[in-house]
Amino acid sequence: MSGSAPNPHATADQVEAAWEDTKLAQVLYHDWEAQTYDEKWSISFDERCIDYARDRFVAVAGEAGWPYGRSLEIGAGTGFFTLNLMLAGVIEKGTVTDISPGMVEVAQRNAEGLGFALEGEAADAESLPYDDDSFDLVIGHAVIHHIPDVEKAFREMLRVLRPGGRIVICGEPTRRGDFVARRLSRLTWWATTNATRLGPLRGWSRPAEELDESSRAAALEAVVDLHTFEPSALERTVLRAGGVNVRTATEELTASWFGWPVRTFEAAVPEDRLGAGWRMFAYKTWLRLSALDKAVSPVVPKGLYYNVSVTATKP
Numbered sequence: 001m002s003g004s005a006p007n008p009h010a011t012a013d014q015v016e017a018a019w020e021d022t023k024l025a026q027v028l029y030h031d032w033e034a035q036t037y038d039e040k041w042s043i044s045f046d047e048r049c050i051d052y053a054r055d056r057f058v059a060v061a062g063e064a065g066w067p068y069g070r071s072l073e074i075g076a077g078t079g080f081f082t083l084n085l086m087l088a089g090v091i092e093k094g095t096v097t098d099i100s101p102g103m104v105e106v107a108q109r110n111a112e113g114l115g116f117a118l119e120g121e122a123a124d125a126e127s128l129p130y131d132d133d134s135f136d137l138v139i140g141h142a143v144i145h146h147i148p149d150v151e152k153a154f155r156e157m158l159r160v161l162r163p164g165g166r167i168v169i170c171g172e173p174t175r176r177g178d179f180v181a182r183r184l185s186r187l188t189w190w191a192t193t194n195a196t197r198l199g200p201l202r203g204w205s206r207p208a209e210e211l212d213e214s215s216r217a218a219a220l221e222a223v224v225d226l227h228t229f230e231p232s233a234l235e236r237t238v239l240r241a242g243g244v245n246v247r248t249a250t251e252e253l254t255a256s257w258f259g260w261p262v263r264t265f266e267a268a269v270p271e272d273r274l275g276a277g278w279r280m281f282a283y284k285t286w287l288r289l290s291a292l293d294k295a296v297s298p299v300v301p302k303g304l305y306y307n308v309s310v311t312a313t314k315p
C-alpha cells in the first residue's frame, strides 16, 4: 500500500466492490473525502483546534513526558491531531500514516503550510511499515472504529513503540453515545431538508445533486464505520495486545447532543448562509456544554458519554 497514488474519483465497479471489502471502502471513501475534509469538519491549525487536540490528549494521558521526541500517528487524515499537537508543543517530530494516500497528501500539504517537515506514507494500521521500537509516542484520533481487527492494530502500535513509550488514542465513539448522536443527526437531517423545501426557507436549501451526494456518502459511511466501544471492553483489548498502565477517559455528553445536530445542520444548508457569528455561537455553546459534562462526570456513568480515549504504555 505504501506509496500508492490517491484515487479521489472511484469507478462504479470499484464502489460496487467496496461494499464487500471494508479496506477498499476506507481508501475510496477517504481519498474522495480528503480534499474537502478540513472544511467538512471545521479543521484548522489555530488556537481553537490546538486547544481541542491538547485537551483531549491531557484528559487521558496527562502532561508528563512532554515533549515526545518521535511520534507516529495512525489514520492521521489531514493531520489534525499531529499538527495541532506539534503546535501545542506536545510532539517534536511527527510522522503520519493513513490507509488513504489522498489523506497523507493533504496532511503533508497542511504541514508545509505551517512550515513543518512531516514524514508520512500510506499504511494500514494493522501492518505498520516501521521497525520495532522506533517511536516514543503512537497516537490516533477517530480512527480505531474503522479498523477491522482492533487488537491487531494495538499489537502493531506496541511493536513500533520503544519500551516505556506511550499510546494515546482519542475521539472514538462509545456504543451508547453513538446510538444517541446518530439518531439526533438523522432527525436534524430530515427536519432541515424538509423545512428548506418550503417556500419561505427555499433559499436555505442546498442543490439536489449536492444533497444526493451527501446521502450516498452517508450510505458508504455505514461500510467504513465498523465499531463503537464500551470503555471497559476497550481497556481489556489493549491489555490483551500487551499494553500496561491502561486507562480510558470519556468526554462529551450534552456537548455531543448539541454538536452532532449542529454539524448535520451545517452539512444540510448552503455554506454561505452561515457566517462567522454562527460558527462562534456553535463553538462557544459546545465549550460551555463540554465544561458542564466534565463537572457532572463524577456522577454520570462513563459509557453514556460520546467520546472515549485510551492510553497505555509499552512494558
Ligand SMILES: C[S@@+](CC[C@H](N)C(=O)[O-])C[C@H]1O[C@@H](n2cnc3c(N)ncnc32)[C@H](O)[C@@H]1O
Residues within 6 Å of the ligand: 026, 027, 030, 074, 075, 076, 077, 078, 079, 080, 081, 097, 098, 099, 100, 103, 123, 124, 125, 126, 140, 141, 142, 143, 146, 147, 148
Ligand atoms: C474519521 S477519519 C479521522 C482522521 C483524523 N485522524 C482526524 O481526526 O481528523 C479516519 C481515518 O482513518 C483512516 N483509516 C481507516 N482505516 C484505516 C486503517 N486500517 N489503517 C490506517 N488508517 C485507516 C481513514 O482513511 C481516515 O483518514
